[in-house]
Amino acid sequence: xxxxxxxxxxxxxxxxxxxxxxxxxxxxxxxxxxxxxxxxxxxxxxxxxxxxxxxxxxxxxxxxxxxxxxxxxxxxxxxxxxxxxxxxxxxxxxxxxxxxxxxxxxxxxxxxxxxxxxxxxxxxxxxxxxxxxxxxxxxxxxxxxxxxxxxxxxxxxxxxxxxxxxxxxxxxxxxxxxxxxxxxxxxxxxxxxxxxxxxxxxxxxxxxxxxxxxxxxxxxxxxxxxxxxxxxxxxxxxxxxxxxxxxxxxxxxxxxxxxxxxxxxxxxxxxxxxxxxxxxxxxxxxxxxxxxxxxxxxxxxxxxxxxxxxxxxxxxxxxxxxxxxxxx
Numbered sequence: 001x002x003x004x005x006x007x008x009x010x011x012x013x014x015x016x017x018x019x020x021x022x023x024x025x026x027x028x029x030x031x032x033x034x035x036x037x038x039x040x041x042x043x044x045x046x047x048x049x050x051x052x053x054x055x056x057x058x059x060x061x062x063x064x065x066x067x068x069x070x071x072x073x074x075x076x077x078x079x080x081x082x083x084x085x086x087x088x089x090x091x092x093x094x095x096x097x098x099x100x101x102x103x104x105x106x107x108x109x110x111x112x113x114x115x116x117x118x119x120x121x122x123x124x125x126x127x128x129x130x131x132x133x134x135x136x137x138x139x140x141x142x143x144x145x146x147x148x149x150x151x152x153x154x155x156x157x158x159x160x161x162x163x164x165x166x167x168x169x170x171x172x173x174x175x176x177x178x179x180x181x182x183x184x185x186x187x188x189x190x191x192x193x194x195x196x197x198x199x200x201x202x203x204x205x206x207x208x209x210x211x212x213x214x215x216x217x218x219x220x221x222x223x224x225x226x227x228x229x230x231x232x233x234x235x236x237x238x239x240x241x242x243x244x245x246x247x248x249x250x251x252x253x254x255x256x257x258x259x260x261x262x263x264x265x266x267x268x269x270x271x272x273x274x275x276x277x278x279x280x281x282x283x284x285x286x287x288x289x290x291x292x293x294x295x296x297x298x299x300x301x302x303x304x305x306x307x308x309x310x311x312x313x314x315x316x317x318x319x320x321x322x323x324x325x326x327x328x
Contacts, residue, residue: 006120007032007171008039008072010084010133012327016113016222017132017157025170030319030326032173033081033152034074041070041118041130043159065212067219068156070116070130076140076148076179079105079280079317083328084152085138085204086313087111091323092274100277100318107312111135111206111224112328116154119167129164132157134222137205140232140282144198148179155208157219174320176278179270188234188287189264191246196239198303200268202232202284204313230284230310234266237301247304250289261288266308272316280317284310 009022009031022031046065049058074081083089088108091101114133120126136153186194207225212218238244245255253259263286272281287310295303319326 008036009117010114013113013115019129019131020115021165022117022168024166024168026168030321033072034077035178036074038073039118041128043068066217067210068130068159070154072152074150076150077176078174079315081138081150081152082315084114085135089323089328100320101322102274103317103319103323105315107227117165125167127164127167129160130156131160134208134224136208137203139203141201142181183270185269187267197234197236199235202230204230230313233305233307235305237303251292263288277318283314286311
């Protein structure tokens with residue numbers, strides 16, 4: 001069998017561990033994380049050795065609990081990955097009378113369970129489903145001359161490899177193009193319209209664990225922990241000394257290390273405008289800049305790299321379908 005590039009579909013489950021098949025045909029962006037670039041899935045068995053005192057080697061290998069896992073790398077063309085990771089989605093207008101539809105995405109103590117369906121196209125399609133998924137971490141990376149990319153790490157209740165679903169006959173991604181860094185504007189607190197940032201990345205992560213009982217290898221429940229601080233970094237060059245002082249003071253809190261640090265919101269805005277399709281706005285709230293390094297080459301531009309931590313995120317997205325209709 002020859003395997004070709006496939007697709008990954010994500011769809012919210014009505015209850016944790018109850019598989020949901022992708023729509024056939026799949027024509028909505030609400031079931032595709034973005035422009036898929038790579039995905040992986042697997043199963044981890046907990047194994048131990050039985051090693052009797054009278055033998056020099058184990059007499060058997062004992063297997064116990066199992067966990068399904070997966071990772072999807074993609075290029076952003078929508079904000080759906082944030083909805084899956086953060087879990088709370090609200091419609092700006094409950095009526096939602098016309099497209100595009102404004103989604104307000106925030107972090108929730110209760111995450112959304114979903115099924116990840118993987119299809120590798122070939123003479124005989126290779127199908128697999130990770131059932132009972134929760135998102136563990138989501139990365140957001142942008143740099144010069146590359147589209148905005150990300151990676152979603154997931155943990156699941158079960159892995160189904162036995163023809164788990166009927167493959168969609170048509171898969172049509174949203175007509176939104178890949179997000180590009182130059183399409184965004186950037187601001188840190190009162191420092192707005194920053195056009196000298198060269199790299200920006202951050203990760204949203206939360207603790208998720210599975211509960212196994214003595215009577216089964218598969219987990220019986222899932223425990224969603226708290227979100228970790230949103231950690232990230234910003235690299236930039238500094239066009240003049242006044243701006244350099246302004247940026248450095250984000251870490252110092254002022255002109256010396258004895259001054260108090262002030263939290264700043266970092267806003268990454270893809271020309272967001274209400275009722276304008278495919279726009280988005282990401283706000284990282286209460287960011288504290290904890291460190292920076294400065295490099296001053298003799299014959300090229302100087303470079304600063306700042307590390308930061310933020311408390312939480314809010315994402316506005318003009319989506320192609322309603323919150324209710326999408327199932328999220």
